[in-house]
Amino acid sequence: MAKIQFDKVEVGQTLPPLDIPVIEHANLVRYAGASGDFNPIHNDPDFAKKAGLDGTISHGMYVMAQVGRLCTSWADQKDIAYFGVTFKAMTKLGEKLTIVGTIKKKFEKDGKKTVTVLVEAKNEAGEVKAGGDLVVNAV
């Protein structure tokens, strides 16, 4: 994948969005196994209800992984210096997310060019589930 060209990106520019299929119980069971995060609030509906939730909720990290897919579809993974998100709302089964990115900042220091992108996972109502920054080394 080509490196991000510092002069070719503008603050406010958006990345091609990524649509995520509806989150189903099977996605979370599979993610639990792959990631090793077996907290039962993600895989046991009875436990989740006893814990005061409506039902099982997505692993935050499943949502972050989807945001990560947008990051690596845009930038070469070798150029990613930082990727962090804050989880703002729970993602429930049946929700459909879209991952979006907007160039937030361009920065040049000591000959090192850096681009920061605001990356977010939103549901169909526009509620942000996770949002944070991707920092990429550019040329």
Place this chain on the structure above:
Amino acid sequence: MAITKDIVGKKLDRFDFTVERGKIKEFCLAINEKNPIYFDVEEAKKAGYSDVPAPPTFPTVIMFWGYPKIWNDMAELGIDLSKILHLKEEYTYHKILYPGKVYAQSEISDVKSGRAEIVTFRTTIYDEKDDPILSAEMAIFIRKD
């Protein structure tokens, strides 16, 4: 039980982990990542990697599979596991994470107590030469009833 600042700086046990190509593949299948660089060494090499890289959020695999004791540690710290929500996850990358042996060390880097209780764990993952590959910060939020 309230969480207090006293635990800031507490180190968890150091642990070793072997990143395997098969585990990277399994993780990518679970998150719907289809880029062949994560599945095929030749494709990865064509893209300028020395082996299949682990995708950006793969470090979570190292933490949960490499250190399942985190749940006991949290319970011992007085954290009710049925009440925790993930608040923040941040990765600072120094090198690409490739298949091979790594080791990790976590510590409690911050605690906010009071109305909202937030505990932050900082983990650094090192390669066999003791060079840091990445550092991670995970903050959890403890829901009130």
